[in-house]
């Protein structure tokens with residue numbers, strides 16, 4: 138079955154701050170987005186890789202590709218004003234109609250190859266695969282009148298990407314008006330009345346969001362280079 142991956146990197150990284158958007162920040166000297174592309178390429182070099190970028194960053198990206206002699210083949214697509222719109226643009230640009238697509242935040246470079254591979258397998262089987270992890274902390278629900286209540290954490294999961302789907306179904310799901318609850322792709326799919334399948338993600342697959350996440354990213358990359366005893 139044909140496979141594609143849409144890596145969304147169309148955001149501005151306002152919570153990270155700084156003059157360079159987080160998708161281009163270096164980890165071990167290489168931009169975040171290149172690390173993420175390499176994971177998908179290692180899983181299967183035949184995956185059609187789509188990178189969604191702000192149009193105003195196209196030149197910067199070409200420059201980075203040249204300077205880093207980056208050779209992983211990919212197509213570049215212009216993003217939109219929201220993650221939803223960026224995903225929709227990415228989905229439209231895929232060159233085939235029948236197959237699977239993994240949608241992934243480009244700023245999650247620590248996704249494990251095993252998780253990407255498992256997401257394609259589950260989506261081939263059931264139509265969708267959403268990577269999630271269990272909570273480690275206790276959780277409480279807040280009410281509008283300032284109270285809080287215990288919640289049974291075994292009934293909750295933290296949602297990551299990749300979120301992988303049969304291409305025709307997720308393309309159809311994205312042909313709707315954007316709604317506030319569309320914080321990810323699973324919510325867009327569910328809006329059609331379809332159930333999503335969950336698969337185990339990997340805990341270190343964090344979304345690089347605030348400056349302390351870059352300290353953790355450096356730690357993780359150094360850890361991966363430490364020889365195992």
Ligand SMILES: Nc1ccn([C@@H]2O[C@H](COP(=O)(O)OP(=O)(O)OP(=O)(O)O)[C@@H](O)[C@H]2O)c(=O)n1
Pocket residue numbers: 145146147148149150151152153160189216217218219220221223224242243244245344345346
């Ligand atoms: N218009 C947008 C907004 C977000 N994204 C992408 O969606 C992913 C998750 O979004 P988030 O972490 O919120 O990134 P930003 O929008 O860049 O961050 P912030 O909200 O801090 O500005 C990121 O890979 C981001 O580049 C996108 O492709 N297009």
Ligand SMILES: C[C@](O)(CO)[C@H](O)COP(=O)(O)O
Pocket residue numbers: 220242296297298320321322344
């Ligand atoms: C898609 C996502 O990464 C799943 O956890 C998340 O919903 C993105 O949220 P953001 O508000 O765009 O950072």
